[in-house]
Each structure stands twice: as C-alpha cells, then as structure tokens.
Amino acid sequence: MASAQDVVTTFIQTLERKDIDAAVMLLSSDVSYENMPMQPIVGRAAVRVALGSFLNAATRVEWVVSRTVAADNAVVNERVDRFEINGKWLELPVAGVFEVNGDGLITLWRDYFDLGSYTQQMADVMGQGSAADG
Amino acid sequence: MASAQDVVTTFIQTLERKDIDAAVMLLSSDVSYENMPMQPIVGRAAVRVALGSFLNAATRVEWVVSRTVAADNAVVNERVDRFEINGKWLELPVAGVFEVNGDGLITLWRDYFDLGSYTQQMADVMGQGSAADG
Numbered sequence: 001m002a003s004a005q006d007v008v009t010t011f012i013q014t015l016e017r018k019d020i021d022a023a024v025m026l027l028s029s030d031v032s033y034e035n036m037p038m039q040p041i042v043g044r045a046a047v048r049v050a051l052g053s054f055l056n057a058a059t060r061v062e063w064v065v066s067r068t069v070a071a072d073n074a075v076v077n078e079r080v081d082r083f084e085i086n087g088k089w090l091e092l093p094v095a096g097v098f099e100v101n102g103d104g105l106i107t108l109w110r111d112y113f114d115l116g117s118y119t120q121q122m123a124d125v126m127g128q129g130s131a132a133d134g
Numbered sequence: 135m136a137s138a139q140d141v142v143t144t145f146i147q148t149l150e151r152k153d154i155d156a157a158v159m160l161l162s163s164d165v166s167y168e169n170m171p172m173q174p175i176v177g178r179a180a181v182r183v184a185l186g187s188f189l190n191a192a193t194r195v196e197w198v199v200s201r202t203v204a205a206d207n208a209v210v211n212e213r214v215d216r217f218e219i220n221g222k223w224l225e226l227p228v229a230g231v232f233e234v235n236g237d238g239l240i241t242l243w244r245d246y247f248d249l250g251s252y253t254q255q256m257a258d259v260m261g262q263g264s265a266a267d268g
Contacts, residue, residue, distance in 0.1 A: 036227050036248060037251055067208065067210075069203045070205075071203045076229070078244075078246075093170050093246065095246035097212060110212075113246060113248070114170060114246075114248055114250075115250055116248075116249055
C-alpha cells in the first residue's frame, strides 16, 4: 500500500492538474479540511465544492513543497501554493498537516497560513487592489 | 546529546516561564526567526528583543503542543500559543518548523499562523476592540 507520504504527494499532484475527481477519490468520506483561520469543511462533497471554488479560479496551479516530515499516519509539509489568476501569480506560504487512514485515504487536511496575505493578493490579481481616482 | 525534539521542547518550556536568558542560550548566533507573514528576525540579539516584546506583555504564557513530528535535525509541531494579558487569554494556532544544529542549538524557527487572528485578539485584550459611542 502507498505510504501516507505517497498519498499526500499524489493528492497534491491532482490539485496541480485541477483534477478534482481524482483529488476527491483520495479523501475519506468524513474528511475534515481545516483552513485554520476559518471553519472546518467536513465531508467529501463539501470539500469538492471548496476545491472547485479555488482551483477553477486559476489558470495554473503549482504547489511547491520545500519540506515533508512524516511519522506513522501523519504527514506535515511546508509549501508555497501558487495560483495563476488573470495572468498574475498569487503565492501563499503554507504549513500543511495530513492524516491518512488504513485505506490510504486522507482523513485530515489542516493548513496553517496568513489569511490576510491571501485576501490581499486575491484583490490584487482581481484588479481591486490599486484603483486610481480620476 | 539532546535530540532536536528535546531541544525544541526545552526551548518552549523556557518561553512558558518567560526565561528569555535561558531561551536565547538555545539559539545559534545566526538563528533565523521567521513569523511567516513578517520579515525574518536574524541573530540572537534581535530575537532576544522580539521575545521580550511578546513575552513581557503577558502575565502567563502557555504553549500547548498537540503534535510533534521530527526527522533528522528538523522538528515540526502544531501548537496553540496562549498569552494571558490584562486577565484575558489570547490564543493563536501555530504550525512551527525548527532546525537544530550539531551543537544542539536552534538555527531556524519558522511559525505559520494567521496574523489577523493575533492582531484582532490583541486589540480585544488591550480593550481597543469594542469602543462604544456616547
């Protein structure tokens, strides 16, 4: 069976190619997806909606993993999640925590990041960041 | 020699008792302390100043570690950093990444967290969060 680390690596690859069907197949039915500044998103169907909303906004997705540390069923990584939107790149440093069950499915996905860094850049790429008068 | 994980555990204990002298002894001279939404703080002397500013504002400090994963010289943890200020507790979820060198000194301390969660709570505990008119 694939190691927990292999499952997380494959999961990230599905996100990079915006293959939401394949991504969701790697999640347990009761998965908890926790962006720490926000409420947890629980269950495969809800996570599918969330993935769609942020993946489909981007023309390209690259998650650059700089470190992975794994122990038993847990995987922790440091990443820069990059999204190309309107021809500009949004880049978000993230520390991610994953737990993988005995069926090789992700049961927990918890990301630590600065929400303000995300929202500011999103406003910039959407062209709402620097409106000039006159 | 103490493992990297032991060094990080001891370091957190020094912070909880606000023993800045002992904390700084566990840092290499060229340590980099990186709160991800902000600029890195480099060098023992600069980190001492930073530690003083956030530890001395608190009457009590508790860092509750919920997970630690270690590999070689790296330690990653999930924590809730709690600070009692003006009789109220500020609580910040954090993912921390540490690297420890061959002398048992921390060379990298990188924390991922939501800066807005911190600044909002700080305003609340300082009594600036809910001013009423009239």
